[in-house]
Amino acid sequence: MAPDETMTNVDETILFIDYSRCIGCESCESACRFIHGQARINMTRTVGGIMAPVYCRHCEAAACIKACPRGALQKGADGAVLLNPVLCAGCETKSCILACPFGGIFCTGLEDAVAKCDLCQRRRSVGMAPACVEMCPCGAMHLVTRREALALATPEYEAAHRKVMEHVRPVLAPLKRRDQE
Amino acid sequence: MPEPSATPMNFAFAGPGPARANGRSVAVIGAGPSGLAAAGFLACLGYRVDVYDKLPKPGGLMVFGIPAERIPAGRIAQGVETLANHYGVSFHPCTKVCDRRQVDDTGDEFSTRCIDLDELVRGHDAVMLATGSWKPRRLNVPGEDLRGVYTGLAFLFPIRAAQYDRSRMSEINVAGKNVVVIGAGFSAIDVAHGALGQGAARVSMLYRRTRREAPCGSHEIELFEAAGGQWLELVTPVSILGEHGQVEGIECIQCHLGEPDEDGRRRAVPDSCAKMVLPADIVVGAIGETASPPFAERLGLESVRKNEIHWLQMTQMEGVFVAGDALSGPSKIGKAVYSGLRAAQSLSRWLTLKGINREFEYREEPPITREDLR
Numbered sequence: 222m223a224p225d226e227t228m229t230n231v232d233e234t235i236l237f238i239d240y241s242r243c244i245g246c247e248s249c250e251s252a253c254r255f256i257h258g259q260a261r262i263n264m265t266r267t268v269g270g271i272m273a274p275v276y277c278r279h280c281e282a283a284a285c286i287k288a289c290p291r292g293a294l295q296k297g298a299d300g301a302v303l304l305n306p307v308l309c310a311g312c313e314t315k316s317c318i319l320a321c322p323f324g325g326i327f328c329t330g331l332e333d334a335v336a337k338c339d340l341c342q343r344r345r346s347v348g349m350a351p352a353c354v355e356m357c358p359c360g361a362m363h364l365v366t367r368r369e370a371l372a373l374a375t376p377e378y379e380a381a382h383r384k385v386m387e388h389v390r391p392v393l394a395p396l397k398r399r400d401q402e
Numbered sequence: 403m404p405e406p407s408a409t410p411m412n413f414a415f416a417g418p419g420p421a422r423a424n425g426r427s428v429a430v431i432g433a434g435p436s437g438l439a440a441a442g443f444l445a446c447l448g449y450r451v452d453v454y455d456k457l458p459k460p461g462g463l464m465v466f467g468i469p470a471e472r473i474p475a476g477r478i479a480q481g482v483e484t485l486a487n488h489y490g491v492s493f494h495p496c497t498k499v500c501d502r503r504q505v506d507d508t509g510d511e512f513s514t515r516c517i518d519l520d521e522l523v524r525g526h527d528a529v530m531l532a533t534g535s536w537k538p539r540r541l542n543v544p545g546e547d548l549r550g551v552y553t554g555l556a557f558l559f560p561i562r563a564a565q566y567d568r569s570r571m572s573e574i575n576v577a578g579k580n581v582v583v584i585g586a587g588f589s590a591i592d593v594a595h596g597a598l599g600q601g602a603a604r605v606s607m608l609y610r611r612t613r614r615e616a617p618c619g620s621h622e623i624e625l626f627e628a629a630g631g632q633w634l635e636l637v638t639p640v641s642i643l644g645e646h647g648q649v650e651g652i653e654c655i656q657c658h659l660g661e662p663d664e665d666g667r668r669r670a671v672p673d674s675c676a677k678m679v680l681p682a683d684i685v686v687g688a689i690g691e692t693a694s695p696p697f698a699e700r701l702g703l704e705s706v707r708k709n710e711i712h713w714l715q716m717t718q719m720e721g722v723f724v725a726g727d728a729l730s731g732p733s734k735i736g737k738a739v740y741s742g743l744r745a746a747q748s749l750s751r752w753l754t755l756k757g758i759n760r761e762f763e764y765r766e767e768p769p770i771t772r773e774d775l776r
């Protein structure tokens with residue numbers, strides 16, 4: 222997530238998981254799978270045995286949107302990165318999965334080529350919170366604005382997040398965005 | 403710990419709020435994650451739900467097994483309150499659903515009331531059995547019955563339960579003692595940390611494989627070592643030694659790693675010549691629990707596991723469904739939640755179709771596979 226100084230849309234809503242409070246119990250994945258059929262947040266296990274969910278960060282300048290050859294990924298009004306399954310269906314490139322630095326887009330092996338979080342748009346349109354956030358027994362998951370997320374990124378969070386990211390993205394330095402090269 | 407902007411726990415997350423009563427009632431046995439998730443889902447659909455649990459508080463192992471630092475008990479309690487206050491779910495604590503033949507499990511100390519399963523079946527349109535897996539697995543070595551030898555849950559449960567009722571429960575005193583923990587799963591690591599936290603002089607963990615194979619992961623072991631614990635690998639207990647009925651040590655044998663087993667983990671092969679004795683005042687065999695639902699045979703749980711029964715997660719007793727660790731054996735909170743939700747969905751379909759004599763329309767549903775339950 223690493224919200225940086227260039228952040229402009231501080232009021233956009235995102236999902237924030239405090240990895241320092243997450244115990245890797247999989248409740249988020251279960252709730253997501255129950256609601257959406259295909260889980261859009263998935264557990265990973267690091268070499269050291271830490272279990273943690275990986276998920277879409279709804280980036281401001283989302284690499285997946287740029288990478289998608291079909292225009293199937295777009296920003297919604299509140300900043301969420303949304304997938305249009307009709308355009309996506311049957312895509313052979315899976316470029317979005319490769320482009321995402323957080324491992325937040327998932328291959329389904331089904332006709333809808335990929336699955337990704339939409340911050341539970343349908344639920345939120347009727348005033349409900351995302352399913353994962355409501356079922357986290359640890360209170361580690363938050364639906365917040367980018368500004369609020371900054372306040373949640375404690376040193377404990379940063380340390381725990383780094384451990385997960387070293388596994389998801391095993392490189393020494395963060396990947397540069399294509400447009401910055 | 404401050405909780406900025408945290409969304410409250412909501413076991414009834416499937417719907418936007420309480421539904422109009424549908425006139426049907428369901429009994430949920432066991433208020434662990436699977437039972438609470440099932441209760442929440444059914445409440446969203448307008449069922450009247452009664453939840454029975456033998457313990458004084460709902461939450462199951464989330465409250466009575468897993469250490470409080472990992473799951474804030476207040477968050478679970480508040481999710482339960484929402485079910486009770488907004489969805490009209492009735493909680494019946496300290497009430498054990500019984501089988502006369504059943505032997506006692508960990509946690510029975512608290513139940514003051516016993517209800518027969520048949521009584522619940524008669525009194526409700528359907529029953530959800532979500533009793534978890536509380537029967538300790540034995541080490542099967544001589545000396546296991548000595549004083550000072552405990553199972554993982556028997557050791558952890560009093561630490562949490564004593565907070566609710568001191569007259570019935572007190573912690574096992576480990577202060578200044580030499581504690582040996584056998585195993586390397588969630589409960590083993592929780593026991594080891596628990597013992598360190600309660601002032602044990604020395605805490606050692608014994609595992610027959612290496613830290614690379616440990617189910618709790620090498621990271622947890624590093625944390626345990628950093629907290630002052632001693633990790634011993636490639637050793638397995640062969641007998642527990644003691645005098646006057648009291649444990650004094652544990653005899654172990656050295657192992658090496660052999661061929662992978664069916665789970666793909668390398669097997670521990672004992673080397674018969676290399677024995678050693680570790681002194682111990684307390685030995686905790688935290689090698690897991692097994693499912694012990696009341697009426698296991700009558701319910702035909704083996705057939706449910708093999709999916710031989712027509713309705714997803716229905717038992718051999720018509721209208722009695724089963725979910726969570728009671729069905730799968732020890733798993734994880736998330737797996738138990740998913741299992742509870744799926745079973746509740748199946749239960750509701752069954753009742754609805756039965757009510758209009760259209761059970762034949764039931765769509766065959768893929769069971770939750772072993773792969774899913776990993």
Ligand SMILES: Cc1cc2nc3c(=O)[nH]c(=O)nc-3n(C[C@H](O)[C@H](O)[C@H](O)COP(=O)(O)OP(=O)(O)OC[C@H]3O[C@@H](n4cnc5c(N)ncnc54)[C@H](O)[C@@H]3O)c2cc1C
Nearest residue numbers: 246432434435436456462463499534726727733734735738
């Ligand atoms: C020490 C320990 C640490 C763990 N750590 C983790 C972890 O970090 N992450 C993770 O995901 N999972 C962990 N687990 C596993 C997790 O706790 C379980 O998989 C999960 O709680 C199972 O949920 P359940 O609802 O099926 O059963 P349970 O949580 O066991 O709940 C069953 C409930 O049924 C009640 N009950 C039983 N029999 C009866 C009866 N006859 N009548 C009435 N009530 C009855 C019990 O009192 C209990 O409240 C841990 C388990 C242990 C033991």
